[in-house]
Amino acid sequence: MTAIELDGLRKEYADVVALDGVDLTVEEGEVFGFLGPNGAGKSTTINILLDFVRPTAGSATVLGHDVHEESEAIRERIGVLPEGYEVYERLTGREHMEFVIESKDADDDPKELLERVGVADAIDRRAGGYSKGMKQRLVLAMALVGEPDLLILDEPTTGLDPNGAREMRELIREESERGATVFFSSHILSQVEAVCDTVGILQDGQLIAKDTVEGLRDAQGDMTMVVTVGDTDGIEGALDEIRSLSSVSGAQLDTDRVTVNCERDAKMSVLNAFEDNGIPVEDFETQEASLEDLFSSYTEQEEVTA
């Protein structure tokens, strides 16, 4: 069974098209990172999954259930950290947990879950006095109640300090190891890269890429090579030849290091071009595009072709 299935999902708000025909499948057990610039439609998608917002057209299922017709069945099996979550100011952390445990008919220990998110010390304090990050951790603990089959986390690391962000990554990994599917949106690409099996990039309401980070790199094709040369005499001739290779998009010399932007399979021809022109290669390293580079290259390409 698929964890999430979107089929031709469209959402219009007056004259704004927030989602423009999104097809997406997230398999059970996957850790899926949902990326996109501000206003791309990520929260709208999540709000449709949670039945907070109705789509204009298309359909969405979660764990095989229609998001609107069978929202109750879905609610029992998912855990959610929504955007703009709120806590009850007068209730303690423990009372929040007890409320969710009861409503989900679960038997979790409130303290244990609060320990997992690092706010067990404040278990008997009113949540109104929690800091922003503590509130977020509390809502996350509430999402973990009942070992949900699917966790939907909207920007889970916003508001967390670096330790909190690391703990969040660990928690996502633990939940995934338990067998849960995790679907989370984020702007913090390094976080996504560290934990996701698959990422989807949404832009202007359209899914413009869906792949593993490695797959996106392959599709993008480019990498950077930094070549250290033993001698720069006559290097201009070598650089001209390298720049004329169809698989090379640029080559720059800086003292004894040449930075070459090229396709991933061009490594040997670049190195040969140095040697053929009498320039000894002392060392070289390749730098893969980070998810950040891939993200900007995908979203900028779309802007150019739009």
Ligand SMILES: Nc1ncnc2c1ncn2[C@@H]1O[C@H](COP(=O)(O)OP(=O)(O)OP(=O)(O)O)[C@@H](O)[C@H]1O
């Ligand atoms: N209730 C609403 N009424 C009118 N327009 C809306 C509403 N909600 C969202 N939109 C519009 O739909 C588009 C998608 O917004 P959405 O919040 O889904 O994007 P997002 O990817 O979550 O952005 P961000 O990363 O900034 O949170 C935007 O143009 C936004 O202005």
